[in-house]
Every structure is written in C-alpha cells, then in structure tokens.
Ligand SMILES: NC(=O)c1ccc[n+]([C@@H]2O[C@H](COP(=O)([O-])OP(=O)(O)OC[C@H]3O[C@@H](n4cnc5c(N)ncnc54)[C@H](O)[C@@H]3O)[C@@H](O)[C@H]2O)c1
C-alpha cells in the first residue's frame with residue numbers, strides 16, 4: 001500500500017503542500033523503513049488553516065444541528081465502509097497490529113462521528129421561569145475555531161474524538177497530529193469533506209511542538225484540546241490561559257489495577273493483560289500498577305506468565321499477530337531504560353523486557369514483581385509494555401497506595417464481592433474506573449482524568465459542555481422599576 005499522501009496538509013477542503021517546511025519522515029515501526037515523507041507546517045500554512053477555519057465556522061454554525069449531524073453520520077458510514085484501508089494505514093502509522101486496528105481505531109472514530117452526529121440536532125438551551133412572570137432562557141453557542149493536538153498512539157481515534165463533538169456543536173477544527181503519526185488524520189479530514197463538510201471546516205496541519213504552540217497562541221482560536229503527556233499539557237494549558245481559551249487536557253497516567261483474592265483469576269489476568277499490553281502498552285489509561293492481594297500473588301504471576309507465552313509477536317499486518325512493535329526507536333529506548341532501572345532498583349523481572357534482535361522497535365512484554373511504591377517504575381509513566389506487580393494485604397491499604405500518585409486518569413478493581421467493588425470504585429481518585437474489566441472506552445461513557453491527568457471529558461454528552469458555551473437571556477415581562 002502506498003501511504004504517501006497527496007500532500008502534507010489538508011486545508012480549505014483540499015490537500016496543500018509547502019516544501020519550505022521541515023521534512024517529516026514517517027517510519028514504519030515494524031521495519032524501521034521510511035514509508036512517506038511530509039513537511040511540517042510553515043507559519044504561512046498555519047495561518048491559512050486558521051483563516052479557512054474561521055471563515056467556514058460562521059456558515060457551519062448557522063446550519064441546523066440536524067443538518068450538521070447528517071454530515072457527521074455520513075462520514076461515520078464512509079469510515080466503516082473503508083475500515084480495512086483505514087486500519088492498514090493506522091497499522092503503518094503506529095505499528096499496532098491489524099488485529100487491533102481493524103476493530104479499535106476507525107471503528108471508534110466512526111462511533112464518535114455517529115454519536116455526536118446523532119446528538120447535534122438536540123443541542124439546545126433551556127427555559128428558566130423566574131418570579132413575577134419574568135423568565136430567562138439560555139442559548140447553546142459554539143465556541144468558534146477549535147484546535148486539536150494529538151498523541152501518536154491512536155491517531156484516527158484522537159482526531160475523531162475531538163473533531164466530532166467540535167463540529168456537532170457548530171465549531172470548526174484545525175487538527176495537528178503527532179509528528180510521529182501524521183498520516184491518519186488526513187484521511188479523517190478527507191472523509192468528512194467527502195461527506196459534505198464545507199471547505200475549511202476541518203483542517204489538518206503537520207508538525208511538532210512549535211507548530212502546536214503557534215496554533216495554541218493564535219488569537220483566532222477559542223478552544224484547545226490536547227491529548228499528550230503531562231509536561232506538554234502543563235505548557236499548553238498555560239499558553240491557552242494567556243488568551244483565556246477553553247481547554248480539554250487528556251494526559252498521561254500511572255493507573256492502578258487492584259486484584260482481590262476472591263477475583264476470578266483468569267478474568268483478572270485478562271484485565272491486567274488488556275491494561276498493560278494492548279497496543280504494546282502504549283495506552284494512556286493503562287493499569288500499570290497491578291496490586292495483587294498476597295494470597296493469590298504466586299497463582300496470578302504463574303497464570304500471567306503462561307498466558308504471555310501465547311502472545312503472537314510478529315508482522316503487524318498478519319491477522320494472527322496480537323503484539324506489535326513500539327511506535328518508535330525513541331519510545332523503545334525509554335521502555336528499555338525503565339526496565340534497566342527496575343532491575344537496578346531491586347524489582348524482580350518475571351518475564352520479558354528484552355529487545356528483539358531485528359529491525360524495528362521490538363520488545364517482549366515485561367512483568368516486574370516485588371515492586372515497591374517508591375520505585376521509579378511504579379511512580380512514573382513508562383508508556384510501554386512494562387507491568388509492575390505490587391502485593392498488598394487489606395482493602396484500605398490497597399486503596400490508599402493506589403491513590404498515592406499525582407496522576408488520576410483511570411483505575412480498576414477485580415473482585416467477586418460487589419459491595420467491595422463499588423466501595424473501591426467510589427474511593428478511587430481517577431476519572432475513569434473499571435469493575436471486573438479494563439480499558440473499555442465506549443463513546444457513550446465520559447473519558448478523562450483527574451489530578452495531573454487532565455481537565456474535561458471526551459465522549460458522551462459531557463463532551464458537549466466542553467465544545468459549547470451558554471448565553472443567558474433575561475426577559476422582564478413587567479415595567480422596569482428604577483430607584484430614581
Ligand atoms: N488521556 C488520554 O486520553 C491520552 C490518550 C493518548 C495518549 N495520552 C498521553 O500522551 C502521551 C504520549 O503521547 P506523545 O508522546 O505524543 O505526547 P507529547 O506530549 O510528547 O505530544 C503530544 C502532542 O503535543 C504536541 N506538542 C508538544 N509540545 C507542544 C507545545 N509546546 N505546544 C503545543 N503542542 C505541543 C506534540 O507535537 C504532539 O502532537 C502519554 O503521556 C499518554 O499517556 C493521553
């Protein structure tokens with residue numbers, strides 16, 4: 001498959017090139033080969049995209065929600081029809097196995113387009129009765145031009161999770177994908193345009209942090225939604241605050257997964273595998289601190305090790321493969337450094353954690369046991385396939401230690417005691433919690449973090465609040481009584 005796009009950027013309804021921008025090679029993580037070369041946006045390209053968005057937004061906001069929603073739902077249908085090609089592209093961009101991308105990426109993007117397309121026609125303000133026959137009403141208005149900035153782990157999904165609610169509310173979007181995975185968002189823009197989105201409504205510009213920073217500080221931008229790491233989030237939030245812009249921050253985590261001794265062992269092991277090794281461990285909400293109650297610790301480790309031996313590590317395009325390479329050499333290096341640090345700190349490497357000797361960013365899934373709360377591997381986000389298993393005795397102890405982190409993205413609990421499950425979920429300091437499951441992200445459910453892991457929520461009706469604002473109108477029905 002030729003993945004070289006027609007041009008680097010998508011602006012005003014068409015592909016646009018500016019070879020004056022810094023070259024941006026796209027590396028296939030499974031082989032290390034360069035599969036496409038794009039160019040980062042120059043200031044002129046950024047300006048063109050923002051100008052197109054500002055112009056398109058006015059007419060788009062004047063359409064009815066039902067009309068806007070119809071276009072989003074048409075785009076969802078096109079995405080589903082092209083799922084195979086979009087999944088292959090996602091695999092080329094990220095290295096994630098086709099077995100995953102064919103069910104989790106374009107499909108999740110299509111769900112967002114369909115869901116917010118369905119909501120668009122019902123977005124309204126409210127009527128508020130007041131004393132003396134007076135009343136007020138609110139008008140739900142779009143914010144204007146929104147900027148979306150993506151991480152590299154879910155390039156199609158992230159573009160859709162931000163663009164769908166933004167457009168449903170009557171906003172325009174300028175999206176900057178991660179410089180590591182620049183291909184997929186271009187397809188999202190192309191498909192929305194084919195579905196009827198007017199030129200300028202959705203624009204994609206390429207580049208790294210400098211391009212992102214230029215977008216965030218532009219006076220034409222009303223809202224910034226970032227998916228990325230906490231350090232980047234702090235910079236982007238601060239820059240957006242200068243212009244008092246709305247923000248959504250979907251950031252990193254070091255989420256806990258608590259396994260009690262009454263849990264179904266295979267379900268708990270399955271949850272830990274999903275929460276650590278899906279997408280080769282490169283999922284923001286991963287439950288990388290697995291607290292296992294002491295009574296089942298050895299059984300848990302044994303079953304986990306057995307099941308990891310059945311992982312199919314190989315060509316990501318092979319439908320049998322269920323564990324691919326990491327996204328880049330740089331990300332692999334970070335994971336390997338943490339693994340070395342874990343060994344130095346005294347944790348026990350139970351299995352995996354070895355670089356696979358072939359071209360590309362390959363590593364075997366790693367499990368550490370005897371991990372203590374103070375170790376760097378238990379405190380810092382690794383964003384790779386490295387599971388830390390910690391043991392505990394009591395519920396109170398597990399919850400206290402689970403919450404003893406500056407992050408608060410997700411958390412999970414495995415137990416057959418329903419009362420305990422809900423008690424623990426209520427006690428978690430995290431935005432997205434799981435009971436006897438892990439990492440589900442249906443579009444109907446709010447997704448996002450607390451503490452340093454973020455601000456705002458994606459998906460669900462909650463996202464509407466983050467892409468619209470209310471105007472209040474007070475209506476006096478009688479005479480105005482003034483003091484003089
Ligand atoms: N909470 C979520 O929903 C979620 C989802 C996926 C990934 N993540 C997080 O993303 C991180 C991994 O992704 P990454 O390595 O691409 O993150 P990153 O923070 O390095 O980059 C994220 C994006 O921000 C851009 N950027 C960098 N500096 C910027 C600046 N000063 N101004 C504007 N934009 C700037 C980058 O170019 C990139 O597009 C992990 O921490 C992971 O947990 C969070």
Ligand SMILES: CCCCC=O
Pocket residue numbers: 153154282283284285439440441
């Ligand atoms: C479970 C959805 C994850 C998105 C973040 O990486």
